[in-house]
Amino acid sequence: MKRAILADIHGNADALAAVLADLAGQGVDEVLILGDHFSGPLAARETWALLKDLKARAIRGNHDRYLLEVPRGAMGRSDAAAHDDLPPGALDWLASLPPTLAGGDFFACHGTPASDETYLCERITPDGGVAQRDAGTIARLLAGIEAPLILCAHSHLPRALRLPDGRRVVNPGSVGCPAYTDATPVPHAVEAGFSEASYAILDGATVTFRRVPYDSARMAARARSAGRPEWARALATGWIAS
Template sequence: MNDFDLDRFAVIADVHGNADALAAVLADIDALGLRSIFNLGDHVSGPLAPRETLALTMAREGMVSIRGNHDRWVVAGGENMYPSDRFARDELDEGQLAWLAALPATRRIGDVFLCHGTPRDDLEYWLETVTPSGDVVFRGMAEIARAAVGVDAGLALCAHTHLPRRVDLPDGRVILNPGSVGCPGYEDVDPVPHVVQTGTPLASYAVVERRGEAWATSFRQVLYDPTRMAGIARAAGREGWARAVSTGWLRGAPVIPPAR
C-alpha cells in the first residue's frame, strides 16, 4: 500500500451484497482513472449476492476496507441473527468469513480517518439523527463536532446511514459520507423505528481530491441494471429489498398530485 494515492481516490460504503451495483461502481472508478479506494464496510449483509460481492472486493487491488456493524454481526453468527445477516453468512465460504473477521473497525491512513458509524460506535449516525417520531434529520453541528473529538485527521470518512453528505467543521476538518453503493433504502428500530430511503436506485459513491490543505469532493450516482439483484431478493421472499433496490423507495414513492 506504499503507492496508495492520497491525493485522488474513491470512497465507497454499504454495498450490502449488491454485486451488480459494486461492479458498476468499480467500472466507473476505473473510467475516472482512480487507483485507490476506501471501503467503509457493511459489505455483504442482504439477500442479494454476498459471495460474489466479496469475491470482487477481495480481488480488488488498491482498496482499503474496514468493517461495518453488519459485517461484525455476520462474523459473530448466533441464533438471533437478522435475516439479511443470516443469508450472507450462509452464502460465504470460510475464507471470506475469515477476511471479514480480520477487518479493523477504524483506520487512519495519512490525513484520512475511516470509520463506519462514528469513531467510537459503528451503530451511531454521525451526520444525521432520528427524532422521537422516526424522522431522519440533519444532526446538529455541536453534536457532529462532539463526535469528532479526538480525530485529528483533516478528512473523516463515515457511512452507515446510506445518505451522501459532506459537513465542514469550523476548524476545517471535513466529514464525508459517500452514500450506499448497493442499498438505497432500509428500516431500523434503533433508537426508534425509522426508514431511510434515498429515492433513487442508482449506486452512490464519492470521489475525493486533495488540493493543498483543502479537500474537493463530489458524489457519483452510477446507473446499473438492478433486475438480477431484485430477482434474487424476491426469490428469498424479501420484497422490501427488491423494491428498494429497484426504485430507491422502501415504502413506495410519494404520490405527486397532478399539475393544476
C-alpha cells in the same frame, strides 16, 4: 491523492460491478471501503468474488461485525442470508479488517469513531424522521479525531459537510442498498430517493458524488425470491416506506 470511497455494498454484486467499472476510468490512486460488505438477501458470494482481488483498504461495518460475532441462529435475516452464502475465506477476510482506519490526512469509521451502530451526521427524531445533526454534536462525536477529513458511512446517505473548525466529513452513500428500515432508536426509514449505486471521489478538496446506473432487476428478483419485497422496492426505486 485521488481516492474512491465506497461503502454499504450489502451483497449487491451487480451494483458493485458497475461502480468498479465506473471508477476504472477515474484515475484514482486508492480505493477505501467503509464497511457492510455482504449483509443482505442478494449475492454475497458474488460480491466476495469481486472484492477478494481488489486492491483496496477496508474497514468493518456493524453488519460485518454481526457476521463474525452473532451466533447463526440469532442473526437477523439479512445477516443470516449472507452468512450462508459466503465461503470461509470471506469471513476470515472480514475478521482481518480493522473497525477504523487512520490514514494521516483522514480518519475512516463506519458509524462514529466509538460506535459502528451510531450515525455520525444524522439523528432520528422521536417520530421516526431522519434529520441532519447539528455541528456541535458531530464535533463531540469526533472528539479526539484531529484528521482534517473524516470518512463515514452507515446511514447510506451521501453527505459532504464542513464543520466550523474546518474539518470535512464525507459519507459516500451506499453502493448497494439505497433504502432500508431500522427499529433503533425508534422505527424509521432511511431513503436515498434514487436507485443508482452511490460512491464518492475525493481529489484534494473536491468531493464528487457518483451515481452509477445499473440494471437492478436481477438483484430485485433475488430479493423477491428470498421473500424480501421491501428490498426489491428499495433496489428498484430508492424508497422503502409505503
